Amino acid sequence: MNPNPGRPRLLRELNDRTAVELLASSGVLTRAQVSTMTGLSKVTANHVLSCLEKRGLVIKVGVREGGRGPSAALYGLNPSSGYVIAIEVYLETTSAVLTDITGGVLAEMAVPTDVAADPVTVVHTIVEDLTQAAQIDMARVQVCVIALPAVIDPVTSNVHFCYDMPAWCGNVIETLGRRLRLPVMIDNDVNLAAIAERASGAASAARNFVLVWIGRGPGSAAMVGDQLLRGTVGAAGELGWMPVPGAVVSDGGFDRTRHEVGAAFQSLVGWRAVQELARKHEIVADDAAQSVAAAAGEAAAGSMMGAAFLDELARRIALGVASICAVLDPELVVLGSHVGAAGGEELAGRVQRAVAGMCLARPRVEATTVLDWPVLRGAVLVGVDQARERVFFSDL
Secondary structure, three states, rough: OOOOOOHHHHHHHHHHHHHHHHHHOOOOEEEHHHHHHHHHHHHHHHHHHHHHHOOOOEEEEEEEEOOOOOEEEEEEEEEHOOOEEEEEEOOOEEEEEEEEOOOOOEEEEEOOOOOOOOOOHHHHHHHHHHHHHHHHOOOHHHEEEEEEEEEEOOOOEEEEOOOHHHHHHHOOOOOOHHHHHOOOOEHHHHHHHHHHHHHHHOOOOOOOOEEEEOOOEEEEEEEOEEOOOOOOOOOOOOHHHHOOOOOOOOOOOOOOOOOEEOOOOOOHHHHHHHHHHHHHOOOOOHHHHHHHHHHHHHHHHOOOOHHHHHHHHHHHHHHHHHHHHHOOOOOOEEEEEEHHHHHHHHHHHHHHHHHHHHOOOOEEEOOOOOOOOHHHHHHHHHHHHHHHHHHHOOOO
């Protein structure tokens, strides 16, 4: 009797996973390179690649020439082995992409958001349109990841709170799964942006970091290692509600005319507050990000007006950041969103200095380097990871 009946299966899964993760991160490799880079013997590496190739999960994509001896075949993940759809839903616009299992974009679209529409019908239409545009059978989509500016239960993915789009609240995910007949994930937009920042942005080398999102409303996401801190009901990072000096404590209500929390941190750094601060300093622009960009440019050129605006904005942001740092003491704080990107080093440096004067923590503060579609990028990363798990390892 085999005393370890699960061992061959476990070894096979470990070897397959090692090879797949290597090909996913490195692109195309020869059998010899897979052996060298994974530490697997040449015999084992050959066997793993052969098995994955027979399953249609790995394909030969060319040959490497120029070395001694015969040309070596190059192997890569089969892009057509699975597909992912990522959708980003905001008040004004809903954006979506369809990618293959390597993350390559095959179709994309953007439509105006209809807050009164049934979310299930909207998502089903988007999935149909994307798969038709890419000429992909919907049944081959492995997962659909949806990003919302909302409080989302970390266990069930039910939406507890989404002020701008209340139709999403409740058990939408179960209905979506039945309608689409594929796995659906719903996650907070800033959490997904943090995943993108960890993968390829300013936080790629940080042990732990906090992403602070200054957009329509302030939010944040904290990562320790690769683990997001979500909280019990998914409300971790909802900075708009944070009581801070200089702002009236929220009573749990909203300013219905401004469509935002009327007090707490939101009243200091929400997009309307940033615009009001810009007008106070005679900086005229169409939105908050453009105001910050204009001020950063002026400050870099020596303008006292631009510098004064950034100083005040940095002090306001630092009130929230220092409150976070007093509890978490992160290595790095990343200023995300269009506002963080627009402020660049001029704003980040000011926030770092202000935080140092407010608490004992001394985090580096940097502007985001994920400039294009950070939320959608994060959703794709999560989707691709889930799709690979389903395609490559579900039957092991």
